[in-house]
Amino acid sequence: MIKIGLLGLGTVGSGVYKIMENNYENIKNKVGTALEIKKILVNDIDKQRELQVDRSLITSNYREILEDPEINLVVELIGGEEPAHKYIIEALKNKKSVVTANKLVIAKHGNEILSLAREKEVQISYEGSVAGGIPIIRPLKESLAANRIDEIYGILNGTTNYILTRMAGEKLEFNKVLQEAIKQGYAESDPTSDISGLDAAYKISILASLAFETFIDVNRVYVEGIENISLRDIELAEELGYVIKLLAIGKKENDGLDIRVHPSFIPRKHPLALIDDVYNAVYIHGDAVGDVMSTGRGAGQMPTGSAVVADIIQVARDIHNKRLTPNLLESFQNYKLKNIEEVENCFYLRIQVKDKPGVMSRVTKILGDNRVSLASVLQKHRLTPVVPLILITHPVKEKYINQSLEELRQLDDVITINNIIRVEESS
Ligand SMILES: NC(=O)c1ccc[n+]([C@@H]2O[C@H](COP(=O)([O-])OP(=O)(O)OC[C@H]3O[C@@H](n4cnc5c(N)ncnc54)[C@H](OP(=O)(O)O)[C@@H]3O)[C@@H](O)[C@H]2O)c1
Numbered sequence: 388m389i390k391i392g393l394l395g396l397g398t399v400g401s402g403v404y405k406i407m408e409n410n411y412e413n414i415k416n417k418v419g420t421a422l423e424i425k426k427i428l429v430n431d432i433d434k435q436r437e438l439q440v441d442r443s444l445i446t447s448n449y450r451e452i453l454e455d456p457e458i459n460l461v462v463e464l465i466g467g468e469e470p471a472h473k474y475i476i477e478a479l480k481n482k483k484s485v486v487t488a489n490k491l492v493i494a495k496h497g498n499e500i501l502s503l504a505r506e507k508e509v510q511i512s513y514e515g516s517v518a519g520g521i522p523i524i525r526p527l528k529e530s531l532a533a534n535r536i537d538e539i540y541g542i543l544n545g546t547t548n549y550i551l552t553r554m555a556g557e558k559l560e561f562n563k564v565l566q567e568a569i570k571q572g573y574a575e576s577d578p579t580s581d582i583s584g585l586d587a588a589y590k591i592s593i594l595a596s597l598a599f600e601t602f603i604d605v606n607r608v609y610v611e612g613i614e615n616i617s618l619r620d621i622e623l624a625e626e627l628g629y630v631i632k633l634l635a636i637g638k639k640e641n642d643g644l645d646i647r648v649h650p651s652f653i654p655r656k657h658p659l660a661l662i663d664d665v666y667n668a669v670y671i672h673g674d675a676v677g678d679v680m681s682t683g684r685g686a687g688q689m690p691t692g693s694a695v696v697a698d699i700i701q702v703a704r705d706i707h708n709k710r711l712t713p714n715l716l717e718s719f720q721n722y723k724l725k726n727i728e729e730v731e732n733c734f735y736l737r738i739q740v741k742d743k744p745g746v747m748s749r750v751t752k753i754l755g756d757n758r759v760s761l762a763s764v765l766q767k768h769r770l771t772p773v774v775p776l777i778l779i780t781h782p783v784k785e786k787y788i789n790q791s792l793e794e795l796r797q798l799d800d801v802i803t804i805n806n807i808i809r810v811e812e813s814s
Contacts, residue, residue, distance in 0.1 A: 389418070389703045390425040392452030392483075394474055395464035396445070399488055399515065400427070401438045402692025403462065403699070414696070418703045426452045428465075453477045459706055462699060463487040472496050479503045479511070484706060486698040488515030488691055494589035494605040497596060505714040510705055512698035517590040518543060518667045520690025521683040522697070527597040527671075528715070534673025536598040539637040540811070543590040545665035545685045546574045546581040547613050547633040551650075552663040555621045555630065561614065573665065583612035584648040587635040594669065595637035595646050597715070601722045603646055609727040611649035620737065620806050623777055624652050627735075627765070630660045634811060643723035645730050652735055652810040728786040733762065733810035736778040738795065739802040742771045746800040750776065753798065757791040759783050773802060779810060 393400055407414060407422060415421045424444065432447050452458055453474060461478040463485060465471045472492045478485050479500065487493065493500065493513050504511040514524045518541070527536075542548050546568065553564045565582070568574035580586045592605040613633050624631050629652035638645040653660050658680050662668040667685030672678050684690040705712055740746045747764075754761065765777035780788070788807070795801050 392458040393427045400464040402688035484510040490516040490589040494592040515694035519685040538672040540670040541635040543587040584610040587648045591635035609647040643725040737805040
């Protein structure tokens with residue numbers, strides 16, 4: 388018998404509890420011994436809960452779990468940074484294995500947590516922390532272990548994907564869709580972490596750490612959200628043969644790792660362009676396997692519960708068989724993280740210029756002087772005295788685009804720079 392302490396009985400915690408009850412015999416057979424949830428930590432013990440749980444299991448005192456010598460597996464589903472981080476550390480110090488779905492804690496404190504797990508010779512697993520029910524962490528560690536992975540592209544945030552899909556499908560502006568998404572429960576009442584790209588940054592840091600076998604400092608990952616994407620950009624992308632997605636990108640290049648999150652134009656025919664609504668997807672390139680894509684629901688009670696219980700089964704099996712799966716740290720190396728200024732991309736620029744002779748040549752001269760060459764130019768809807776210019780560049784380092792923009796802003800002919808969006812031609 389393996390005794391489990393569950394921290395949190397919210398959306399995912401309840402899903403885990405239900406799966407473990409409903410599939411009790413099946414899970415017992417897979418582990419080789421029964422699993423018992425001995426205690427459950429919550430914030431408010433008097434809260435009315437839909438889930439029927441024996442009251443004697445519930446506590447608001449974390450010591451009843453973290454200091455119980457009978458509990459050898461702690462499942463953290465509280466969320467947020469603290470006290471979740473503190474409880475994970477405490478559990479590991481007390482030689483308890485830990486399963487968590489907490490992307491924030493793993494992205495920010497993965498180094499400390501993995502080191503401590505190694506020192507204490509216990510397991511740490513976090514499949515549920517990225518892309519909910521889509522199996523991605525174990526496949527990266529195990530099924531794709533034969534490969535050198537050089538690229539990962541992810542649509543890792545369901546809320547932003549839902550918003551971009553509705554903007555494109557129903558021709559709506561960002562704020563209108565966001566407000567409706569909050570009302571309908573597709574977005575949190577405070578959607579900042581999703582909209583700003585931060586949530587996806589935590590997730591790509593975790594995936595890139597595993598894929599490239601190194602620590603990624605999430606604070607150094609370049610992040611840009613979708614708040615500046617307008618319907619006009621989406622329509623122009625469509626006209627040019629692209630869709631706009633919030634992409635999380637990890638690339639291993641000769642001069643370092645390129646890890647970033649930002650909206651991107653992706654070719655309409657690319658498999659990721661078809662991932663709509665709240666769906667997530669991860670697209671990986673390995674030297675042996677080639678391209679692989681996994682897709683599914685990136686959140687929700689039962690999909691995430693499925694990933695967490697899979698981790699519980701794996702870790703419980705190891706505990707039961709007194710086996711220690713090798714700690715990921717064994718294979719980790721140090722790589723330089725590239726500065727965004729050194730990253731090369733194609734760019735979409737939407738600017739408004741005065742309708743005067745010679746404007747186009749003055750704009751292209753500034754771009755050319757800064758090593759930016761153009762792949763295409765669209766001059767739309769002549770609204771004299773203002774001309775919208777839509778430019779797509781050839782690949783160029785970000786620093787040259789930034790220098791050009793600085794000079795374009797000084798140019799009397801340029802009224803506004805409406806938007807700049809990276810174009811992922813290689814993805
Ligand atoms: N929801 C998803 O679809 C999803 C998907 C992927 C990953 N995740 C991750 O899964 C984790 C849990 O998310 P969730 O959506 O299940 O959260 P949630 O619904 O807000 O549930 C949180 C649970 O933790 C308890 N709790 C909160 N603060 C506590 C504290 N200081 N001390 C003791 N208990 C505390 C709450 O107690 P009360 O019940 O008493 O309030 C509640 O039971 C997070 O790390 C999240 O990022 C969630």
